[in-house]
Amino acid sequence: MAWLMKSKLMLNFISVALSLFTTILIVVLLLLIIGKNPVEIFSLVLSEIFGSGYGIGQVLFKATPLIICGCGIAVCFHASLFNIGAEGQLNAGSFAIALSAYYFGFLPFPILIICCTLAGFIVSGIFGLIPALIKIKKDVSEVITTIMLNFIILALINYFLVEFFAVKATMRTEKINDDDFLFKLSDYIPFFQGSSVNASFFIALAISVIFYLLIYKTTFGYKLRAVGFNQTASKYIGINTGKILLLSFFIGAGITSLVGLNYIFGYKGYYELGFSNNLGFTAIAVSLLAKNNPIGIILSSLLFAILDYGGLSVNQLVPKEIMLLIQGIIILSLLSIDKAVKIYFERKGMA
Amino acid sequence: MDLISSILSITFLTQVFRMMTPYYFGANGANFSERGGVINISIEGFMNLSAFSFAMFGIISGNIFFSLLIAITINLIFSILFSWFTVKLKINQIIAGVGFNLFIAGLTKFLLMLIFGSSSNTHRFEGISDIDIFKKIPIIGGIVSDPLTLFCILLVFVSNFILYKTRFGLRLRSAGENPEAADTLGVRVRQYKFYGIMLSGILSALGGIWLASNQNSYSEGMIAGRGYIALAAMIIGKWKPVNIFFACLMFSAFEALEITLQISGTNIPTQLIQMLPYLITILVLIGFIGKTRPPAADGEAY
Known part of the structure; x- marks a missing residue:
């Protein structure tokens, strides 16, 4: 073997x-x-990124949500589920995180962030359960349902923002308390001066470790991969495939919501419609490039982040x-x- | 009362028929692909591509027919590439579709910036004009005078005929229902899948072209999920050209209603109407409203 x-x-x-x-x-x-001139452009990208702590910091900052969302999508991929709905799920979760962070702002910070994480995870997870349930009960492909749910979720958020939660004349929620932000890496390491990379980068790394342990080192992960490999065979050896599908969609969708921690607690302090900018789809590419492997996800997220930030640095030329x-x-x-x-x-x- | 009278007007009906055009081109295109057994979720991307190339070549050359042909040709090339991915290499169709959507989104954004120096839209150009002769026909002429919309309505009958009355249609459907059996009977299954995807490329091109022509420009994100609504219409229409037509009419009626509501300034939230097509699709799939079944070998590589 x-x-x-x-x-x-x-x-x-x-x-x-x-x-x-x-x-x-x-x-x-x-x-x-x-x-x-390709040489000029490539060397400009490299010097802008690796020439300063700011460049490296920005790359890490942009890689953070890709790592998190990539892991979430990869959980589903391991069970042979195509979660095209990450875009919607992560928006729903982040919206929940921003709202709970604002309305429970009186809680002490450690408790607050745990509550918000849970709120986001559960809301995203529930939206992940819907396509899974439909798949199990009605044998309808999760692809179409997740695509449709993307639009439904975004329209619902739009509705709730406009009608109830948005700051006047904007499409964003109220800002959280100033002392509820995660620390920036530059607070402790002056090398990263000015860049937005924050503690949620470590959260992203932790998620990829947990992802690795969950998929490769637990019975659940073993069953999940078995279902992904051959659903019929798994059923015959006594795996409750329905339960596995439900759980993997719940966990996978739940993880994607945590990108909100980076944006809300680490960067802006509020949820804004359109903040994700197709992250849910880019993360599918990240996860594919990584072959759903956790280390691969970190590396391909870094590559995509380099491209993202590199684009800004060559904007004068191309x-x-x-x-x-x-x-x-x-x-x-x-x-x-x-x-x-x-x-x-x-x-x-x-x- | 104002609202009701504006919904019951001829203008509203005209709008519904006009807006149906991109949906039906997309949905009918996707249907040809799925009847051959290939799920094509890059309809959204294909429409985006053709809208852009139509606008770009229209502005550069100033000749509508030239840019129409070029836009269709470019889509044809991309659909051949897509079928090379999905039929020849047998790459998972969903993943390939997501990949094409990402690639085309990047391509159009890049070219828009490179050629027009704008991240949002091209400048204006003269779109396809209405046919005057049709306006003189009583009743119909008042509602439909756009040549692409007319072609769209004609397409309902043509597609129905092709799918159910011709040898081509029978073989295409057999490739999507039971490729093994079709192969045994000597049908070149992969070739028919190729044809199906090429048709979806051409038809979705017309959808994108209509959008750009109707707006007299291309703007970033102008497809706005219409490709996915087209897929939804195909599902609700049970993979049948005539039913798909009515599903598209329903969705375009929602869109027209949304616009009417926005103009009339009532307090009915338009976002909730926006999500209706998607919600209805899920309900139909679950089986709350009617029953629907995809081609048996849909999405499977052969």
């Missing part, structure tokens, strides 16, 4: 490396076509939107090359 694991890991490594290489090639070509395009190229080349590599090695009889 050990050699198989090794060869699978090897295959994954080969395909990820190849697709990143292809992406760079395509991007260089693209830059040449539009008449820019539109920063090029980084969105690069993210798209990465995901498409990964999907195709990954499959092509597998087919190639299968033909050779090596895997």
